[in-house]
């Protein structure tokens with residue numbers, strides 16, 4: 369399988385065999401390979417705040433012997449003086465070998481890929497897609513549950529604007545799984561995603577009551593209500609405390625249930641759950657390094 373030169377913009381860029389292959393390379397990347405990307409440079413262009421995506425891409429590049437340049441705030445770039453993102457990409461491609469871009473604007477990663485002649489990886493574009501998060505989520509599920517087929521997965525929180533949920537649900541639909549979407553009506557999974565999933569034969573269930581479905585779930589994928597995505601601040605105020613999971617959740621779940629979260633969290637999972645056997649969200653974030661090492665090596669043609 370040859371990924372050399374490929375962009376990673378959307379879950380729709382991948383076939384099931386692509387996903388399985390990347391997960392296999394990610395497992396190999398748990399080993400040290402300190403010289404694999406010697407001489408290669410990653411441009412990390414973050415127009416929107418990030419902790420995990422930016423730092424794990426940087427860590428991945430450093431651990432493979434590569435170097436990183438970039439910015440984590442648009443305010444320190446010439447975009448602030450009126451330069452376009454297109455021109456910014458035209459510059460970054462001349463200074464680096466691969467670009468990762470995060471932006472609040474949907475479609476910006478696709479635009480960057482059109483501008484650049486080097487591989488572009490989407491580190492999250494608005495409420496649209498977060499394909500590298502999807503890969504690390506799949507990797508975490510596979511690693512923890514030893515399978516994906518047959519699992520019952522609940523998605524909880526802001527499913528309307530949640531790009532991680534959008535990417536992961538579509539990726540999971542390559543396998544025969546069951547999905548429950550748990551959210552207030554106003555933040556439910558967009559209907560076009562549900563339609564697409566059902567057309568692929570995925571059993572989908574919608575509810576606002578987590579305890580209605582939690583006893584049968586294998587994975588509960590929790591997300592934050594994202595203040596920055598709400599056009600109306602009053603709407604955010606209405607929903608920000610919609611879910612507050614605490615230790616009482618344990619009375620309503622299977623022993624084997626694992627709780628995932630792309631993080632950051634802002635109160636939807638009480639820290640008292642962190643030390644239970646169910647919480648795997650920090651391990652999930654840690655898996656981002658191996659997965660991003662795999663992607664960088666693949667698009668730079670250093671793994672086949």
Ligand code: CP
Nearest residue numbers: 418419420421630631
């Ligand atoms: N999961 C995730 O994308 O986290 P950051 O916003 O911190 O990168």
